Structure formats: C-alpha cells, structure tokens
Amino acid sequence: MTTLTEDEPAVAPPPPGRQPAGAVADPVAVAVHLRPAHRRGMDEHFAPTDPARSLDVARHPMVARLLRNRRFQFLLILPNQIVFWAVILLGLLGTVVPGLNFGTAITWYLWFCLVFVMMVVVGRAWCAMCPFGGFGEWIQRRALWQRTQKALGLGRKLPEPIAQYGFLISVGSFLLLTWIEETFNIAGPGAPHSTSWMVVGIVASALVFFLAFERRTFCRYVCPLSALIGTVGAMGSVAGFRTRDRDVCVACETKECMRGSTSGYACPWYTWPGSADSNLTCGLCTECYKSCPSDNIGLYLQKPMTSVVAPSRRRFDVAWAVSVLWGLVVFQQVNATNVYASADTWLNTHLHLRYPDPLDYAGIIAAIALLMGGIVWVAQRALARKDAPVPTGGTSYLDRTSRFRMFFVPLMYGLIPVVGADFFARQLPKFFKHVPRLVPAIGAWWGAGSTRSSLYGYHLLANPRIVTVQVAVIALGTLAAVSTSWKIAGRDLAGISSRPLAVKLTAAGLALACGVAASVLYVIMHAAS
C-alpha cells in the first residue's frame, strides 16, 4: 500500500517494485488501508512442504526463458494433439486388427503406461501436455498460445454443493469410464473404433465443460484421470510452481497468478503458488510463472514422496480417492482370476447381465474401499487416545471432522505408493508384450505393416518374467508405502494415539498387507492365465 498523498511527502517507503518514492501519488492508494494479512504460524505450516531454494529449476536462465515463452505449453500439447486425432481417425478408418491399428496400439501399449511413469516420476506432467484439456482450453481461450482477455463460453463456476466433493467427482468418472472400458473391452484392446469413440467422448465432454465453466473446471473436478494422477502423482519429484518468498505473495495485493495478467492467464487449476503444499493441483501449465509481476514463482523439484508425506492440509476426498482407486485396481486384478470368472458368470446368468456385472464391479470396489475404512475404524477404536480433541470443523464434506477422519486420512495417504505401484504394474504386461507392435502399426498406417511382421509377435518380456517385474514394482511400492505410512503415522497419529508405536506398526502393517495382497494377486492372475 502506498502512503503518499498528492499534497504530502512520503511517510513510509512503498513496497519494492511497486511505486517509487517521490512519485505523484495515486489518490486511490492513499485511501486504501487493507487489513494486515495473517502470518502467524505461516512459516511453521509450510516449512515441511517448502522445497529447498536450490531445487528451483527456474533459476536457470534457459529454463526461465522456456517457461516464460507463451508457446511452451502449446508445443507440449501439439504432438499429443496430433497423435490423438490420429488415434480417432485411424481407429475409425484404419485396420480393424486391434494390435495393428495405430490408434489402439499407441493408446494401450504405450500411452497409458507412459502416463503412469510420468505421474510417478513427475506428477501432473500429463496434464501439462494433455490434448483433451488442451483442445478445450484452446477453444475456451480462442487462442493456441496467445494471452487473450475474453474467454469463449459461459464461464460458470462449478456450484459449491458439487465442488465440495473435490476429487471424488473425478474418481466417479474414472469408475464410470473403466466400467465402460471393461464392458466394451476398449483397452484389451478390442475393436479400434471403441478406442476412437472413447477419445471422442472425452474430448467432447471436456469441450462441453470448458465452454460451460471457467478455467480448467473439467481437469480439476471431472476428468477421469485427474484424481488418479493427482493422488499417485504425489509420489512425483516435481513439486510444481511454488512461491520463492511467501512474504512477497502474502503482501501482493493483486494476485496476478490467481487473476491473470497481460502475460499469463489466471491459474486454470485454482492453485495459489503462495500456499501450495503439494503437487496435487498444480497442472504445470506455467501460467502463474508468466503472470507474476514480482518474478516470485519458481518451478521446484522435491524428494520423491514429499507430497505424500509432508502436507499438513490433507484432504478427505483424496483419502477416499485412494481407497476407491485401490478397490478399482484390486478389482482389475481379481477379475482375471478363475474365482471371479465363476462368480461373475453365475451372477450374470441369474441377473441376465453381461461382464462386467455392475453389481460385482461396484460391489467389489466398494467392499475393498469400505474394508479399508473398516480397518481404520477398528484401528482408531483400539488406538485413539480418548482425550485427544477432535478439531472443530465446518459442515461441508471436506470440512467435517471426526476421530475416524483423523485416522483415515493420514493412513490412506500413506498407501498412495502401493496403490500407484499396483496401477503401474497392471499396465506392464501390455507394454512388455506388445509395445513392439507399434512399429508394424505405424507401418500399417502406410500399408506396410502386418501381423506377419516379426515385431508383431515380439515381446520385450514374457511371462513369467513380467510377473517378476510386477512383483518387484509392487515390492518397491510397498517399501515406499511402509516408509510413508510409518512417517505419516509418526507425525500425525502418534500424538493422538494411546500407543504410538502400535499405531505406527499398524500403518506400516496395512501398507505391507496391501503390497502382499497385490503381489499374491499377480501370481494368481498369472496362474489363471
């Protein structure tokens, strides 16, 4: 706030980089007397999640130039845009052999696996280059990369009664999409046109949301992959765009990173670099970096698992997302077993349905998610210190508090690595077995590839080696989950438990049990196949 008047000299120096002393005052600034911002407890709150200054890659001039360039994200999106329009077209017009169709081959043998690699290593890397959201955003902004000021569409905000469920909306759409995928055997891969229609469906629904709502409401709330990438991405080593000096952000009266400026758009993801304490909602789009008038935003790296372990502002929706996603991936393992096949057949015969029976699909996922809840409920009944106060909360879904939540949320965060590892391991067979088919699939595009190609039948790895790799991946994930659960329980639960060691052992044990269950299921799956 400037303290100059037109008739009086400066009585206090203005903030650096804003208005120089001695200038003719803006009479409005004279009348503005904002309340002091709240800073108490700020440093302590963010200390565990703030990355070290040395991990700011934007300090490197070349990186800074790249991030500052408005074409940066466009150039990330463009190749994917080309690939996925090719997927749509070739899926509809190309060969009907799934393994030889470029659309199915690149989507299911390579892309889906790469998405998991990116989320485990980086975080929301895919979101930065996603052609589905990217396409909607180009239309919404009426520009490919330029900063335009007038958006196309209605610019609505997602209504609060819906938005309060946060990532659970995305979890729901992922469950729906997976059910559709299982029903039509899209990712098998089945008929190439199914993959095309799935991509068309995602692009179209994204476009509808981009035109009806502001910013990336679709990506933040609705995208089927958003919750998955957000939770599993917490393992990633990119913290995202964060403040360099929080005091500057708190003192900033204009918040261009949130409202936009001439150089950059307002954060499409509803994230403020000044308070981001995980990479959960940073879409790595670089807009805040471009907008900041104080050059106070950096792109930070972090140690793996930091966004799992460190945040103190944990979300109940994310906890349920972890448990439901765990249920989903376990379902996807269970459904490859003989026991499931028998049960599903019996159920379908009696209900006159076909695979996947929505009842056992939803039932198994719900049962597993509720089992996690049940285990936590028992654990908190046994281990919670009865005199530990339950903090006052609000009444919205995210704000309510209870003793169950106090245990459930941290314990589920601790499981993120094993859930992520399981999803990743689930994609490996298709990659190892069939990714070489991409070469004849590209050839088929030009009429050159065929199923007789030696690469078509070539496997990078075959069973049982794949199972070994899967189990190894699960083992790594389990180790990480045991470690994160141990740390989280030590920090968040030990203080509110009657037996601190027992609660830490319970957390680690839960992670271990999940890992063992997943590994055993892979072995059973292999046996079944």
Next chain:
Amino acid sequence: MTLTPTRPTREHDLASPLVTVLTDRCAGCQECIVRCPTGALAMDSARWVAVADQALCVGCRQCVRTCPFSAIAVAGPLLVTERIALHTTSPAVVEGDLGETRQGIVGWEDALAEASRCLDCPDPTCVRGCPTHNDIPSFVRALSARDLDEAHRVLRRTSVLPDVCSRVCDQAVQCEGSCSWSLAGGRPVAIGALERFITEQAPVPPPSLPAGGGPGTGLDVAVVGAGPAGIAAAWQLAEAGAHVTVFEKAGTPGGLLGWGIPDFTLPSAVAERPWEQLRAAGVELVCETPVSPEDVERLLGEHDAVLLAHGAGIPVTPPIPGVDLDGVEDASSFLERAHAALTTGSRLADLDAAGAARSISGKNGPGAGGSGAVVLVLGAGNTAMDVARSARRLGARAVCIDWMDARFAPVRPDELEEARTEGVEVRFASTVVGLDGEDGRVTLARIARTRQEQADRRPEILAGTTEAVEVDRVVLAMGYRLDTSMSTGRQDVPFKKTVEEYPDRRTVASGILASSSPEFARHQPVGRLSLARESARVAAAFPRGTRVWVAGDALVGPSTVVEAMAQGKRAAAAILEHQPRRPGGVRRSPGHVVVVADSLGGHTRSVADTIAEVVGTTGATVEVCRLQDATRAVLARADLLVVGTWTEGLVVARVGPSSATKEWLAALPPLAGTRAVVFCTYGVSPKDTLAVMRRALEDRGAEVVASGAFGPGKLAQRAEDFARGLRSKLWPGPGASRGASEPTMRAVER
C-alpha cells in the same frame, strides 16, 4: 469463532447473512480477509483457509467480489440501516423562483446517522468510483467525529470544488453507485449529501499558499479557461507557489459553473466561491480574452507552461431545415441569458433584449415570449433539463424532446422527475424533422415519432407520424463538441476515454468490476465507467505539445465538472513534477527516471540496472520496470525515459527491437518534450534497432538524447561507461561525477 455451514438454507429464510467458504478452492490467499470491512474473516492457520465469523458479517459481499477463485459465497440480507431520505422541494410558483431545489441534510443527527452507514471499507470501491478519487471513508470518518477541519483537509487532497460537486455530480453512477452496499444490491451511503453537509457546516477553505516557497516557486503557468479544469489547475499551482495567469473569454470566470448550471441546482454564491478565493490568493485572471491557437505560441514564449482548459463549447446542431431561423439558439446562450434575466427579475420576453451574443443565426430579433410561450428543447439530458426548467422559471411552457426511447435515454431519473414536477413536458422517442418560421422567426416545429429497439441501436424515424407543433423558441441542447481548431496539432486530442483490455490490476482486485451493474446506478457498469474516467485523468498528465498540457472538456470533449476538475488537478501536478521552463530558462536535470527494459536472457535487464544504479547516484528517483509494468501512470512520472530491448531477429534478417518492445512503443502516450534514451543488447548486430526505437519515441514528441548498443563482451563495463556518460551529460555540475572516475560518452551516440 463460528465456522461456516456449507449449505446455506434458502436465502429468504435467513435473518442474517450466512458466509460459506468453499475450502476445496480456498487457497488461503487472504484477499477477502484484507478487504473485509468488518473483520468477519480470519485464517484457520491449521488448514490455511479462510473462516468466517458469522456474527460479524453484515452481508456486503466484498469478499465474494474479491475472491480470485470464487471460493466464498454470502447469502442473506444486508445488515444496514435505512438510507436517509433526501428531499427535493418544488417551488409553489415556478415562475421567477431562484431557490435551490435539492435539499441537503438538515441536522447533525441525520448526518451522523447516515455517516454511520459507511463501512469504512479497507479497499473502498467508492473512491475508485469517484472521478477525482475523494477519500470518502476518511471524510465520512472525520464527519462522524464532528471534525470538519479534518474532513475538509481530506477533501482538499483531491478536490477544490466539494460544495459544487456535491450538488452537481451524478453520484448514482460514480461514488454512490460504487459503494459496497450498492454493489451488493442495496442502497448506498448518501455520499454526496454528506459531502455537501460538510461544506454547509464549514466553508470550503481558501488555497493555502506556501510560506517559504513551494515546488512551483519560479514557475509561471498560463491557463486558458476559467472553468472547473482551469480552477483546479490554478488552485493546485498557486498552492505550490507558481505564478498563474488564467485567460477567460467570457466576462466572468467559472465557465460552466457560471452560466451553464442554473441557480436552482447550483446557487450563484457556491458557483462564485472558487474564483473569489483564487483571486484573493493572487491568481491573475484575465477575462474577456479569447485565446486563439496562434496565441498559444505567444503564451509559450511568455510562460513556462500552458494548460489548455477552454472546454468544449461548440453546440451540436441537428441537420434539419430551419435551424438558422431566429428564435433558435444553443443551450449555453440560452442558459447564460436566462441566468442574467432571472437574477434581474426578467421574463422570457425580455430575454432577447438582454443582449446575448450567441444565437445560431446570429440574429436575435425581438420575438415572442412571455407567459404561455412555448420553448421547445431538443434533447433530454442534463443541459436540456436545465434549459427547460429555466424556461419554466421565465414563465414559458417547456417541452423537451429526445429521439431515444425512454428506456435507454441517458437522463438522470431524479432530474427528470424534478422537471416533470415543475411542469416540463418531456417526450421521448420523438425528434424534430424540420423547423418552419414566419418573417425569419421560428413558429412551427415538425415532430416525428421514432422507434428504438435496443440501447445500442440508432433510433429510426417512423414515417407518417409527423405532427406540427407551434413553438416560440427552440433551444438546441443535444450536446457539445470540441473546437477542433484548438486541438489541431495536439497529440491524441480529443482523447477517447478507454478501458484497457486487461484493466488496472488493483481495480480488478478491489472487486468493483465484479458487480457490473448495480440497480442503484441505473444498471450502469460502474467499474468500467470509473476505469474509462481514470484513463482520461491519467491522460491529462501527458504534455500534448512541448510545455502544453490539456485538461477537462478541452481534452476529452463534453464531460462532467468533477472529471474536468480531476484532470485539471492532474495536469497541474504533471507541470509541477516536470518543471518545464520557457526558452532561456534554466532547465533542470531529470528528477525522475523511468528505465523500461525488455530482457530475454537477463543482459538487457543488467544494463538497465547498471544505468539505474549510476543515475541513482545523482539523487534522481529511478524506477526500473518490465514492459508490462511500464503503464501510462508510470510513464507520466518520467522526466527521463530510458528504454532498452533485446534484439530480435535471425542474425542478419528481420533484426530489430523485440516484438513486445515494438508493440509497447506503438502504444506510447504523448511524450512531448520528455527526454529519452534508447539502448539495446545484441548478439551479432543491432542493425537499425536503435533507429527504430528512436523514431518511435520521436514520433510521440520525445527528445532522444542518447542511444547505445551493447554487444557481447565486457557488458558490465560498457554499460557503466554509458551510464556515466549519460550522467555527466544530463546532470552537469560537481555532484554529477560522484563515484565516477572519468565520465565518458564513448558508448553514447548522438
């Protein structure tokens, strides 16, 4: 503290406001907290989100307007007391009445009650809505404390006409339309009435002259025009110690205040007050002295600066037959003579004998008039209402016609009601298609109906609807335009008020733009209106020729008293900042240096920083900013403008300033007489980068005093040499060599 329920019950069920914070999107940025008028919002440190204390919320929705992520909602009523009822008195007998119709607040009790409705907002949107940015919460606070001296001190920072503005401003689309209550859908604080109450309880203080010399001592400024812009500029310059001479073409000063606004809105005593005080303060007033464009050159030889504030006095004339008949005249002529006639107790019949000069035809023969005579007023805006109501007071029947539909006509509802109460007939969707006369004098007006479907559509005349109306006099009150002969050769005059595509970020943050059309403001977009006015106020700071500034209607065309005053004040401040000197005078070293740099990899920025550091040793204020931060408001401060860019291009092809720099240069405001320096950094060759920049600056009137191109190698040393050379050139004298071993101009081309 009570935490917030998320799902508000139905709004009409609520007896008090209910705040909902959507924690999913609340980022804890505190934009709502720092701006909440009542302190109802605080931080939950554990979760780092905002929480609301429902008991403190009054429902003003300031938080809703300012939250960048739409993460807060307020339902329920506004907890505010009833706005005071302000009375308008209609004279029992209109004819001959000279009394003021709009009444102010009568007693302290009412004033204090109304003042208590002010929320004293931390980021007061009313201040942004006020064209001159009066610190409204502060003067209301002073009034609440019964400290009228302090209230006047606060007002004096931004206004010299509080008694006038409080009577003539259309507060509904300015301060009151931008009041937090108004933006929230309620009735605003009666800001205008409170301002008037202050001036009625304690007289507006005269200019306070600097005892031991002020920043304007030694400056000699000529002001052309003694209207609101001229008054404000003369006042500000006189208070700074400058010698001011004001030239006025009329016999009495005041411009529009004197002849344009009738006594029933602005009593003569109030209108004459500013000039009585200015003359007593030593401002030299030269009346009956029209200044022609040629005279301006002469004035520039005799004065250090000239401020043109001559207004926009050319009446708009409809393209219809008969406008040159006797009895057809423009509004200013009519109002001027009506004012004179009324103060002497005359009637309409005596008007022509009053000897005014300006009828359209130039022939003011004795005409019909007197009781029952019909005065047809073309237009239904402010001026038209003033004309019609004056005509009523002169004993005539008055009919206003406006071709716009009543729904879209830009008429103040309060004025329309007052006029109709006084017997003025106002017809919308009607237009005059021709005037007929006998013996050269107008007797008949042919009036046709019009149709207008939408506000932004031009009304169309309906065929076959023409009727003839007998008239005795026709007054053209369809607006005015600028005398273009005075603006010939002046950069960007008339200035078109604009709202930037990306509006001022502080205005955006205040939330005034979030609620675009309050009901109280007749659904006008008050935020955008305020931004447009502000663009003109900022524009008044730029010289429109060497040592020539323009303000008020002379700059933007017909506008309002308060805008003219604000611009006059801003132009005077610019003159005081830049301290221009007539030929032969001692030109001072730049006191404020603005260094603008567009840097790609940091080299340009490092040269800019070096220049800033070296120039800063002279005691000048130096401001280094990026292109996007170098707004007009920043450039207005520059005595010396240093512009640097990186060199864009493919080694030898298409080499020049960066695209962003070129765009920025193309949008430069007038910089007549401002000294400038250009520099660039390059990899292989700058080619004609500097020439392009120099040309762009010189096109805007700047005087480029040095330029330098910095290639690879020894950048820091060469930049320092350049800066030292610049320093010794522009800050001559012993102090200039501080810190410099041997000033050099090696890198400086000129």
